[in-house]
Amino acid sequence: MSSPSPKLALFEQFALVAKTLGHPQRLELIEQLGQGPRSVDLLAEKLGSPIANVSQHLQTMRRAGLVAAERQGKYVVYRLADASVLAAMQAIQRVAENNLAEVDKIVRGYFEQRDSLEPITRDELSGRLRDGMVTVLDVRPADEFALGHVPGALNVPLAELDACLTTLDPEKDIVAYCRGAYCVMSFEAVSRLRAQGFRARRLEDGMPQWAAAGNAVAS
Amino acid sequence: MSSPSPKLALFEQFALVAKTLGHPQRLELIEQLGQGPRSVDLLAEKLGSPIANVSQHLQTMRRAGLVAAERQGKYVVYRLADASVLAAMQAIQRVAENNLAEVDKIVRGYFEQRDSLEPITRDELSGRLRDGMVTVLDVRPADEFALGHVPGALNVPLAELDACLTTLDPEKDIVAYCRGAYCVMSFEAVSRLRAQGFRARRLEDGMPQWAAAGNAVAS
DNA sequence: CGATCATTCAATGGAATTATTGACTATAAC
């Protein structure tokens, strides 16, 4: 037997993974990396944090087996270690959604009517895409859209939403999505579209999940 | 936008859940509670920790939405908030299993041959149970066995394994299980059974998962 | 009502985590 019991040694490893997930900024990094590999530089810019800080977090995450790094020229490109990392993050989000009143309160903040915040599922969207009676909006920044998106989706970054309102067909239903189930950009978009009288809903989850299902296209 | 951005507020809630999972003792508590509701008292005894310490951890977990408490007479009985908590713990274990060399090393410590540590699935066991050509060992303590177990399983707590060796049919395959995928008691049992010449494997996961599939019986 | 048991609370000190700063290394461009 090793010095501490193997049981405890195992739980310490599991705890290391969970503890490393236990920081808002690191979760945000995982969300970003869920879109695809990124350099430290770009990640720091997306988060609006100092490079040194982001670098430290990424290394903490590397030690916990969440991400891997590879040098490419003068950049160091990080990526998620594997799909189980996103799965773990989603599982944690589900716990929070089910059991923390605070989460409900934040989500509710975007919508008045309780029943209208139900998201549309991936399968449902697939079906309605074939009918052609739905407009799909990808509200992520253009660079993320370029790396992969739902086929037929329009890229309308949140900042440009108001300007694009007149070009949208008010007869069609609108489905908005962004980076994941709790990426608030799609919340914000749906909320604003509804205020303008559109029938809008959001997709139940976002890009990495859609891509994992094998349906994404690059532009 | 609100004082802290809603995005950050959400991630802080998720991080709270993950951070709370990030402590070995709390993971052990979840493993125990996965078996069923428990009093603080009993949990403290199972973990071998001071009651005050366990109480503090449980309250931390309650604040993070992982567990719920209910007073029953002079006891306070804690239980998992819902099934998503176990799912999150399993997702984290999967990340660790896939990406942390240390976990592999610990598991490997129990077994010499690489290929022989593959667990048997629940479905496979269900099938072989009908054939009757397999002995199922539940290596948890008797009190946990009493609250629910795989139909037909023999309760042989780890401490009594050696004494029971002679009563086992060496012609049958043996499947051992305990509390979950990484409860080391089943590792230990399989390792010792093999050393005695038995054909032993462990079940891919343990009691809460089997119960969740709707197949457990109480004794 | 007192006594006892189960649990929580409050306070302590020690350890770990975090953001920030500035120095340092490695690569590419000139």
Added chain:
DNA sequence: GTTATAGTCAATAATTCCATTGAATGATCG
């Protein structure tokens, strides 16, 4: 070479987390 860029490292101080202790609360039982 020299310079600029991308990233890491090392050191600091502020904060948070953790186990332990002993006191306080709440419920049962005689």
